[in-house]
Amino acid sequence: MTKPKAAAVIYILMLFACLMSHTARAALPEYTLILKNHLFYPQVVDVPAGKKVRLVIENQDAEPEEFDSFDLNREKVLFPGRRTVIYVGPLEPGIYDFFGEFHPNQAKGQIRAVTEGQPDVD
Amino acid sequence: MLINTIILLLRDALPVFWMLSLLLAQGNSQALSRRWLWGGVSLGLMLAIILMVNVGWVSEQFQGAGLEWLTFAAHALIYALVAELVLRSHLGRYRYWQLSAALLCVLTIAINGNYFLIYLDTYWRNAEHMLSLISGTLLGLGVCISAGILNYLFNYALLQRGKRLLWAGLLLCWSAGQWVYTFNLMAQVNLMSSAAPIWNTSNWVADGSEWGLVLNTLVGYEATPTGLQILVYVLCTVLPLAFLVRIPAGQLCNEVSE
Numbered sequence A: 001m002t003k004p005k006a007a008a009v010i011y012i013l014m015l016f017a018c019l020m021s022h023t024a025r026a027a028l029p030e031y032t033l034i035l036k037n038h039l040f041y042p043q044v045v046d047v048p049a050g051k052k053v054r055l056v057i058e059n060q061d062a063e064p065e066e067f068d069s070f071d072l073n074r075e076k077v078l079f080p081g082r083r084t085v086i087y088v089g090p091l092e093p094g095i096y097d098f099f100g101e102f103h104p105n106q107a108k109g110q111i112r113a114v115t116e117g118q119p120d121v122d
Numbered sequence B: 001m002l003i004n005t006i007i008l009l010l011r012d013a014l015p016v017f018w019m020l021s022l023l024l025a026q027g028n029s030q031a032l033s034r035r036w037l038w039g040g041v042s043l044g045l046m047l048a049i050i051l052m053v054n055v056g057w058v059s060e061q062f063q064g065a066g067l068e069w070l071t072f073a074a075h076a077l078i079y080a081l082v083a084e085l086v087l088r089s090h091l092g093r094y095r096y097w098q099l100s101a102a103l104l105c106v107l108t109i110a111i112n113g114n115y116f117l118i119y120l121d122t123y124w125r126n127a128e129h130m131l132s133l134i135s136g137t138l139l140g141l142g143v144c145i146s147a148g149i150l151n152y153l154f155n156y157a158l159l160q161r162g163k164r165l166l167w168a169g170l171l172l173c174w175s176a177g178q179w180v181y182t183f184n185l186m187a188q189v190n191l192m193s194s195a196a197p198i199w200n201t202s203n204w205v206a207d208g209s210e211w212g213l214v215l216n217t218l219v220g221y222e223a224t225p226t227g228l229q230i231l232v233y234v235l236c237t238v239l240p241l242a243f244l245v246r247i248p249a250g251q252l253c254n255e256v257s258e
Helices: A003-019 B002-029 B035-053 B055-064 B066-090 B097-124 B127-160 B164-188 B210-219 B227-246 B251-257
Strands: A030-036 A039-041 A044-048 A053-059 A065-069 A074-078 A083-088 A094-100 A108-114
Touching: A030 A044, A044 A053, A053 A074, A065 B097, A074 A083, A074 B164, A083 B164, B002 B035, B002 B097, B002 B127, B002 B164, B002 B210, B035 B055, B035 B097, B055 B066, B066 B097, B066 B164, B066 B227, B097 B127, B127 B164, B164 B210, B164 B227
Parallel strands: A030 A053, A044 A108
Antiparallel strands: A030 A039, A053 A083, A065 A074, A065 A094, A094 A108
């Protein structure tokens, strides 16, 4: 194998080694959000800080929507009449905004990451 | 509706115009044929429409992670094609340049176009929003075309003066940034760990701001990157550039021919 080819192989292996991160598959706390008439219900979801959670979003509208959150780095198309799962966290205590990309003025909500025993993060 | 259409079009179309302008600058500076452009754009648009029609099915695959897997794999392939194209250009080998450039067009347009087409399709049937939709699309396209022309002229001038490194750097930063961004998609379906960010520059340039969107397209800016994203981004940009700096243009060609 020539030097450049060997370097390329090592380089690709290094990249894949970086990507081989293990993800926890244990049962996670689950929270449900419903999208109806371009509004999220509930509009504020309290989740435990420092823990990964499963967010199940049910789009009850007849149109697709895109769940988007710059704070959470999440972006997922919600198809009409379907349940979609997004994994969030572990989060630092605080408030994280999310919105529907196709109806940003209507479909808005927040995830509040709270420490046990200290529910008020404001 | 008008502003939202412009923002979504910028998010999805600006990366396409950025990449096209970089490839066109190089193709024209080497007087290469533009067959890749027409073929790549038309095939890419067709694939984007096919993907948009079947996006529900694609999304359901791999336990609901089909779209994330597709986007991640497409951007990994785009990065690999860019790295190959940059390296081959540095060595003066243009034999498969047309094919690589056409594939880059097809993949980038199909993946980015698909997301915008879902949005257009949602509102297209609603006559109330038609005017805003058309105006927003035209305004957004105007911004993308203007940015593309400026980038083309800048890079064409650079390449004419033999300054390939900056052009290569821009292309590598664009493709690495787009790929690293898809790590968030993998984390949201629990296929990659979502570690805490290494730093947070949201107070300076927020991801959702106009500057944040533009910088994300140009260099893969992210206000809250994880350690894995930073590491992969650095590996994907600095190492190929260091390789280009270390080996003078055409040297490997000569070694192989000897």
